Amino acid sequence: MKKRPIKIAIIGTGWMGKVHLEAIRRLGYVEAVAIIASSQAKAQQFADEWGVPYATADYQGVLSDRAIQAIHVCVPNELHFRMVTDSLNAGKHVVCEKPLASTIEQGETLVRHAAATGLANCCFFNVRSYPHVRHMRSLVQAGELGELWALQGTYSQDWLFHDTDWNWRIDSGESRSFADIGSHWCDLAEFITGHRIASVCADLHTVHRTRKKPNNSIETFAGKISKPQEYIEVPVKSEDFANLIFRMENGAHGTMTVSQISAGRKNRVFIELFGSKRGMAWNAEQPDQLWIGERDEPNQILIKDPSMMDPAIREFADFPGGHSEGFDDTFKQTARQFYKTVQDRNAEVNYPTFVDGLRQLKVLEAVISSSRTRAWVDVKD
Amino acid sequence: MKKRPIKIAIIGTGWMGKVHLEAIRRLGYVEAVAIIASSQAKAQQFADEWGVPYATADYQGVLSDRAIQAIHVCVPNELHFRMVTDSLNAGKHVVCEKPLASTIEQGETLVRHAAATGLANCCFFNVRSYPHVRHMRSLVQAGELGELWALQGTYSQDWLFHDTDWNWRIDSGESRSFADIGSHWCDLAEFITGHRIASVCADLHTVHRTRKKPNNSIETFAGKISKPQEYIEVPVKSEDFANLIFRMENGAHGTMTVSQISAGRKNRVFIELFGSKRGMAWNAEQPDQLWIGERDEPNQILIKDPSMMDPAIREFADFPGGHSEGFDDTFKQTARQFYKTVQDRNAEVNYPTFVDGLRQLKVLEAVISSSRTRAWVDVKD
Amino acid sequence: MKKRPIKIAIIGTGWMGKVHLEAIRRLGYVEAVAIIASSQAKAQQFADEWGVPYATADYQGVLSDRAIQAIHVCVPNELHFRMVTDSLNAGKHVVCEKPLASTIEQGETLVRHAAATGLANCCFFNVRSYPHVRHMRSLVQAGELGELWALQGTYSQDWLFHDTDWNWRIDSGESRSFADIGSHWCDLAEFITGHRIASVCADLHTVHRTRKKPNNSIETFAGKISKPQEYIEVPVKSEDFANLIFRMENGAHGTMTVSQISAGRKNRVFIELFGSKRGMAWNAEQPDQLWIGERDEPNQILIKDPSMMDPAIREFADFPGGHSEGFDDTFKQTARQFYKTVQDRNAEVNYPTFVDGLRQLKVLEAVISSSRTRAWVDVKD
C-alpha cells in the first residue's frame, strides 16, 4: 500500500536530533523539511551537513507551517513542556524525547492536552523497540515466564566517570542519572512485565560533588574525544549513581542500579526476569543475544531471528538471524510505529506515549523522595 | 559543507535492494529516484511500499536518464556483468553487490572498463565497514599486531541447513557458499592484514546433493518463515560447506571454513589474527566486541567506542561506546564513503572497488581448482 | 621442607564432608583418620566408599584421641556451636563450615574461646580462595581500583526453584538464603575491598511459603536428581530471595541480590566493583575469567594465569593459564593455608577465621532487622 508523504520538523541539533533524522529518513515516506536550533547558525550548519532543506531558530514559525504534520522535540529536558505544548496547540503530532517533562504536573497537563487534541504523541523510550525486548514481552504475555517473581538489572555507563566529564544534562534538574537513564530501565521493566512498580527504596549518590565545567558547550558523550582546555569548578547536586530496591504491584521484588561513573560499562542496559517457569536476561550492549534460564533443561541463548519471533512482533526485526541490529534501529522501529498511526489514526498504538512518559515521572518522584527520606515510598498512581 | 543532491537508481527488489535503499537515504543528500525490477509489478510494489518515486522494469530507460548519476546493482550474480557494463557505458557511477562477475575474464573487463571511464565503482564488501574491522586494520597498519604469523576463521550460517531450504543462489554457479560468503571472509582477511592469499588447498563439499526446490520463488533467508508447499527435487552441484588452508604472501598460514549448513550459526563471520606482538579476534554476530590477545598481560575486550579509535577511521562509528551498530550500518558507512567520491572525484577511495571484486574472483578460482584437483594451487596474480 | 604428618577427623558425611576430605588429601601430609556421622551406619558407609580408616557416631570419643590435631565441622548449622566448642575444649584446631554459629552471641563466644586457646580456627568462606578473588584483592590493595565508589552483585541459584525442592537448610533458622549464600557474598565483598558494610536496607522474600517436604532426607542439591515420592506440605518462613542496598564504611554504595529460585542461575556468585580508577567483575560460574573495566582504554579479560598474578598470592593458582581451576580447588587452597598454620603456628593466617564468621553473623542480623522494620539499619561493630 502506498503511503502518503508526511512532512515533519525536528527541534534540536544534538546527537538525538541527528539520530531521529536518520531514523525517519529510513521510512521512505516521512520527510524532515525543517531543522530548528537555538541559533540560526547552528541550525544552518546541521542543515548543510545533513541535507535538511530549511534551517531556522524560529520554531514558532515552523509550527505555523500547515504543511508540517509532526514535530520531534530533541532538546534539553527543561524545554520539553513548552515546546510540546506549543506543538500540540499548533495541531502537530509530537514525538518527545524522554523525560516527557520536568514535573508530574507538567506531565499530566501534556497527557490531557494530547488526549484533548487527539493528536499522535510519543515519549521516545526507544529501548522498547529492540527486537529482543519485544520478544521478551511476547514471551511474558504468552505465559512463558510464568508468574513474575523477581527482576534485577542495571543501567550503567562511564561517560561521566571523570570529574572533567561534562554535559548540559548535569545542570538539568533535581535528578540526573535516574531521570536520564534510570527511567529507561524502569519503563523497560514495566513494559516487558506488564506490571507496575508499586513502591521503592532508593539511595541516590553523587560521586563527583564538584565537576569541572568547560567554558564551551559539549555534546553528550563527546567529552571523551574533544578535551576542553578551560574549566570552571562547579558544585553538582544531582546524582551520578543510584541503587534501588522495589516491589511491583503483583508482589514481585526488584533491584536495580543506575550509574554513569562505572568504568568499562559503556551503555549496559541489563535486565533479568525470574518467574515461576523460567528466567530471561538481556543486555543492550549485545542486543541480539537473549538468555533464557531453565531449571531442568539447558539454558538458551536466542540470537535474534525473525523466524523465531512471535509473528505479531516480527516486524521489529528487519534482518535475518545473526545480522545484528543496533541502537539506531530502535529509533527507526519506534518512528515506524509512530508514523503508522499518523498515516492511519485508527492504527494500533504500538509505541510509548505521553502516558508512559508521565508514568516514569511518577516513578522518578518516588525514587527521589525515598532517597531523601531514606524510607520506602509508594509510587503515586 | 553543503552537499549537492545526487540522484540514483537501484536495480533489484530483493532484500539487498531494500538494504541499499535505506542506507543511501540515511546520507541525506542521495535520493533514490527509481527502482528497477524484472517486472513492472514487482518494481511498483517495492516503490509503493518503500516510497520510491518511479518504478520500472526497463533498466535501459533509467540508464538513459541523465539526471541519474549512480546505479546500485543488487540482482542475481549472473546479471552483474551485463548491467554493470551497461551502466558504465551510460556514464553512471556503479555500486555492484558481490561477486563482481561470474568469471575472472568478466571481472578483468569490468575493472578495465571502469578505469577507462574514470567513474566511481564499488564492489560491495560491506563487512569492511564495521567499525571494529576498520579498527583492526588500523592496528595492523600501526604495527600493533607485529608480523602476521597466522589467521583462522569461519563464515558459518544455517539458513540452508534443511534440504527444503532453497534460494536462487543455489542455482547460480559453480561455487555457491564460497562465492557467496567465503569471498567476504577472504576479502576481510586481505583487507585487515594488508597481505594477499598466495596459495590455497581447499575441500569443497555438498552436504545436500539434492534439494527440494519450491515452485514459487523465495527471498534469501525467507525460507525460514514462509514454508512453501510444493517442491521439485533437484540435484545440487555447488557446495554448501568448504574447508580451506592457505598461505599468504608474507608467509602467514591460514585456515578457514565456510558453511551454510551449521545449525545454530546464524551469520558467524569470525576471524582471528595472530602476530608477533599480539592476537585479535572478531565475530560479526557481536560486531561491537573486539578481542585482543596478549601473552604477558591480560587480554582485552574493546567495546566499540569512537573515542578509542584511530581518528582517521573514527567516522566509521556513528554512536558512542556501548550503543551498538549493526549489519545495516555497514551499508550506510560503505555508501557514505562511495558518495563522498561521487561528490568529490578527488576524495580518497575508502571503499572496496571493482579491483577488490576481481581479486576475490581469482581467489575463488584457485579454491575451486584446488578442491577439484585435491592439491595446493597458487592464486593468480 | 618436609612437612610433619597431621591427623584429622571430619564430622559430617554430607557433600561438604566429602569435599573437605578430598581437599585435605590433596595436601599430602594431612590424613583424615576418622569420619563421624549422626549414626554409625552413615559413618561406615562413607568410610567404606571414600576409604577413611575409622567410622563412628561418637564424636566425643574422637575428640579424646590425642593423635588427632584438627576437626572439620561439616554438619547442619545448629550443631556448629556445640561441636566447635567441644573441639576447642579438646584442644583441637577447628575448621567450621559457615555460618559459624546461630547467633551473634554464640559467635562472640567462639571467637573468644578460640583466641583463649590459641588454636587455629577457620570459618570456611571458600570463595575467598579462587585465584581471581585473591587477584582482585591484590589489585585493590595495590591501589589499582582507586577509591571504591560502588559495588553490585548477586548470589543466585535455582536448586530451590520448585516447591518440591527440599533440603535440611530450609528448616534451619530465621534466615536461609541470606545466611547460606548471602553471607558468602558479603564476606567476599568485604574481603576484596577491605571495607566493611556499615548499614543495610534489605527486603527478604519467601516465594514459596509452603514447600513439599519429602519423607526421606535429601542431600543438598540432590533433589534435582532423586525425585522423592511422598511429601508433607509444610509452611516455610525463611526467605528464598533477598534484595539489599547498602553503604560501606568508606562511603561506597552497594546493591546485591540473593536468590535460590532463579531458574537458569546455577551458582552465580557475581560481583562488580567500581572505583575511581577502573572497574572489576567476576562470576564464580566462570571463575577463571576476570573482567577489568576501563574508561579510556579497552576493557580487559584476564584468564587466570599465575604468571600475571601478584607473586604474594600466586600460590592460590596451581595450574598455568587456561587450565581451569574450579570450585573444589578453593577447598584445597583454603585447607592448604589452614594447615600451613597448623604446621607452623607462626605462619601468616591467610584464610578466614572465626572473626570473619562472627562478622557475617552481624551483617546477617542487620539484614534481618532491616527487612522486618523496612528501614535502614546499621551493622553492629
Place this chain on the structure above:
Amino acid sequence: MKKRPIKIAIIGTGWMGKVHLEAIRRLGYVEAVAIIASSQAKAQQFADEWGVPYATADYQGVLSDRAIQAIHVCVPNELHFRMVTDSLNAGKHVVCEKPLASTIEQGETLVRHAAATGLANCCFFNVRSYPHVRHMRSLVQAGELGELWALQGTYSQDWLFHDTDWNWRIDSGESRSFADIGSHWCDLAEFITGHRIASVCADLHTVHRTRKKPNNSIETFAGKISKPQEYIEVPVKSEDFANLIFRMENGAHGTMTVSQISAGRKNRVFIELFGSKRGMAWNAEQPDQLWIGERDEPNQILIKDPSMMDPAIREFADFPGGHSEGFDDTFKQTARQFYKTVQDRNAEVNYPTFVDGLRQLKVLEAVISSSRTRAWVDVKD
C-alpha cells in the same frame, strides 16, 4: 563397597607428576608410595614437598617391589617406550602420559605387550574426562547430533610465543605441537563423534626457527615466570603451528589448527560439531559451558549439571550445576576410571588405553607425511 588399598609409584617429578599424584590421592584408596626421578635429589625434593614416603632414582628397583601394583609414567616422551615396557614386564598396570611412544612401531609393540599381559593400561588423554566431553559423546551416541557433517576447532596456546620460551618438549622429536596438543584434539574428535579421521591434508609451520635455549632446565609453562639469564641460540625444526583439513570415515569434513604461538590463547581446546540435527561447541578454557546450536529453535548453553547428564556418565561430574570443575578434575576422573578396572579386572574400560595412544601415533604420522609432501594422505588403519 569397601575398596582394597592399591599402592602405586609415579615416575616423573614435572608438573604432570604432581597432577597425577593429587589426582590419585583424591580417590582415597590409591596410595603413591614411591616417586622416581632422574636423580635422587630431585626425587627427594618432590617427596619432601608433597609427602611421598619413598624417593628414588632407581625405577627398576621400584618395579621389583611386588607391593606396587601400578606405575604412572610422567616423563619426557622418548622414555615412554622403555619405561612402559619395563613396567609391563614387571607385571604392573600402567598409566602413560601421551604420546604413548615415539613411533607407530613402538606403539604397536606396547599395545600387543599390554594385551598379552592382560594388565590395565591407559594412555592419558585426560580431555576425554571433562563432564561436557562425556555429555557430548552421549548426545552423539543417542542420535541427538544426527549424521555428523562437519567439525572444526583448534588447540591454541601461547606459552611458546616468544623465541625465548623454551621447554624440553621443543627438543623432543619430529613433531612437537601436533604431537603434544594436536593429538589431544584428534583423540577428542574421534572420541566424541565415534568416527575416525580417514585422510588429512596438513600444513605444519615453524614460526620460530631458532630459539634461545636457557642453560638451566625449565618446567613446562614455567618460562612465563622464571626468566632465565643465559641462552644458547639453537635451531628448531619441529613445528609450533599447524593447519589441518581432514575427512572422516563417515564422510564428515573437518578443519583444525594447532598453535603454541597464539598470543592470548592460553589453553583453548575448542571443538565444534555440526550434524543433520544440530550443532555443538565446547572450549576447555570454559569447560562448564556447552553450546548447542539449533536451526529452528533458540540455541542452548548448558552449564554442566549432573542432573541434566545421561545417568550413565553422570559420575564424571562430582559437583552440582554452577560449581565449576576444572582441568585437574579430569585427572581425578580418568584415574578413578582406571583404578576401577584395577580393583575389578572385569569392570568396564571407560578410559583411553594404549590402543587409543597408538591410534593418535598413526594420525600424527599421516599429518607429518602430508605436510612434507603437500598432499592429502590417508591415515593407516
